[in-house]
Amino acid sequence: MSLQEELKGPPPAKLIVDHVSKWFRQKRQTIHALDDVSFEVAEGEFIVIVGPSGCGKSTLLDIIAGLEHPDKGQVLADNQPVTNPGRHRLVMFQESALFPWLNAFGNVMFGLRLKPGLRNSERREVAKFFLHLVGLEKFMEANVHELSGGMKQRVALARALAPNPRVLLMDEPFAALDAMTREQLYGDIQKIWEKRRKTIIFVTHNVREAACLADRVMVMSPTPGRIREVFEVKLPRPRNFNSIEIAQHAAKLTTVLKGYAKIEAPA
Amino acid sequence: MRRALLAILFFLALVAIWMAIVRAEIWSPVLLPSPRSVLDYLINSARDGTLLSASIVTLRRLLIGYFIGLLIGLPLGLLTASLTFVEDTIGVMALGLQTLPSVCWVPLALLWFGQTEGAMLFVVIMGTVWSVVIATDTGVRTIPPIFARAARTMGSGPFHRWIHVILPASLPYLISGMKQGWAFAWRSLMAAEIYVTILTGFGLGHLLHYGRELNAMDQVIGIMLVIVVIGLLADKILFSPWERFLHRRWGTGRV
Numbered sequence: 001m002s003l004q005e006e007l008k009g010p011p012p013a014k015l016i017v018d019h020v021s022k023w024f025r026q027k028r029q030t031i032h033a034l035d036d037v038s039f040e041v042a043e044g045e046f047i048v049i050v051g052p053s054g055c056g057k058s059t060l061l062d063i064i065a066g067l068e069h070p071d072k073g074q075v076l077a078d079n080q081p082v083t084n085p086g087r088h089r090l091v092m093f094q095e096s097a098l099f100p101w102l103n104a105f106g107n108v109m110f111g112l113r114l115k116p117g118l119r120n121s122e123r124r125e126v127a128k129f130f131l132h133l134v135g136l137e138k139f140m141e142a143n144v145h146e147l148s149g150g151m152k153q154r155v156a157l158a159r160a161l162a163p164n165p166r167v168l169l170m171d172e173p174f175a176a177l178d179a180m181t182r183e184q185l186y187g188d189i190q191k192i193w194e195k196r197r198k199t200i201i202f203v204t205h206n207v208r209e210a211a212c213l214a215d216r217v218m219v220m221s222p223t224p225g226r227i228r229e230v231f232e233v234k235l236p237r238p239r240n241f242n243s244i245e246i247a248q249h250a251a252k253l254t255t256v257l258k259g260y261a262k263i264e265a266p267a
Numbered sequence: 268m269r270r271a272l273l274a275i276l277f278f279l280a281l282v283a284i285w286m287a288i289v290r291a292e293i294w295s296p297v298l299l300p301s302p303r304s305v306l307d308y309l310i311n312s313a314r315d316g317t318l319l320s321a322s323i324v325t326l327r328r329l330l331i332g333y334f335i336g337l338l339i340g341l342p343l344g345l346l347t348a349s350l351t352f353v354e355d356t357i358g359v360m361a362l363g364l365q366t367l368p369s370v371c372w373v374p375l376a377l378l379w380f381g382q383t384e385g386a387m388l389f390v391v392i393m394g395t396v397w398s399v400v401i402a403t404d405t406g407v408r409t410i411p412p413i414f415a416r417a418a419r420t421m422g423s424g425p426f427h428r429w430i431h432v433i434l435p436a437s438l439p440y441l442i443s444g445m446k447q448g449w450a451f452a453w454r455s456l457m458a459a460e461i462y463v464t465i466l467t468g469f470g471l472g473h474l475l476h477y478g479r480e481l482n483a484m485d486q487v488i489g490i491m492l493v494i495v496v497i498g499l500l501a502d503k504i505l506f507s508p509w510e511r512f513l514h515r516r517w518g519t520g521r522v
Contacts, residue, residue, distance in 0.1 A: 066420075067420065085419045086420075087420075087421055093413055093417060099432070099435070101436065110431075146518065163421065
């Protein structure tokens, strides 16, 4: 594969989540984490799963990534069942999962080194390309502890994008960032997604974030984790996080979430 | 520069206090020799080669035993941290034996190996291995699980993960474990050399021992100084570069 093809990347993948259920057996009790979750994601679609903490959304993401196995049902990526983690479905985690023993460049290279069919010089080019894409070309040699929270998550994004996955799974990646940095990243991630079309599943508890980013929002409720409703957000991109339309969509999502919270609340 | 100056001043002050006590003649010079006579001993023994040859003998034993100890201890520590079976067996044994002062191995080593290099090596290895096992075990257990998960999604298999994630992630603990192992190796070897006379080589511990037998306090203190200096140098040469790297990368080392 030439460097040019490598930088262009493979087409995004189609995902099918097919009747997935998951239980966590603990000593005292068994927690029903996911109950019969089914949905399909089209190639290049941006899905946001929104729900309160403990609704199983991160577990669902782990199952799609192949880090956890469902007790019932299966996940298909391009009609192939997902059994293990693989570099076609990369994850960007909640907290910074950057490796402190490597600098920014080394972190982006980690996944690339595991990708066969590339020369090392090409890998370095690819890593530089993606650090440039997230605006950190001047911080290649920086150690992880020298980066701000926002910069860390940019490096994490570059690390997830660099091996050219067909699916990008994002587990509340901006939850720990301050509001200003977050809003900037909403703009950046939309721009990057326009340039490098991936199938994205983004998990969050922030309804406004969901409305701002998603093609489709799936609302989940806890115990057991279920997908209750699905909304399409048909707003032109790039979207402004502070626009009235986003606020209106967010308000609607909040109402829906509150409705399920009431049903689930103990008497 | 200012730091170096302060350090030099501190040690000069120590020597000055020592000289003052000698001048005051509180104790007989047999018990407390003057800095001058210790220095004379060191110069003489350096000239006739005894100091150098004893240092080489001791360092060779120390380095060989220490590296064998590391080679056994590091993988064992990785195993106790990853497999419950090994944790319940080797892990418990390591924890128990680590509390055993290394001098306690000397009688056993003598009976098993006789007055040989093997006995020396055995004591050093036993002194090193267990603390290295414990430190490695602790290091691996403190790694945030998210590192391994992130590596798995990027296609890292079990073996790759050990080499490229588990080992580097536990590096801060491994280095302190290796340092501790070094200190234990030193202690063990000195104990062995003081108690065991063997004909294959006179180490620093033997010089210390004969110093006592001959009531040569200048020799005893001189050798003690040499041991301290070698320990300091080893720390600077073997561990400081690693620690500097760690502090730079992890952003630690200063509060």
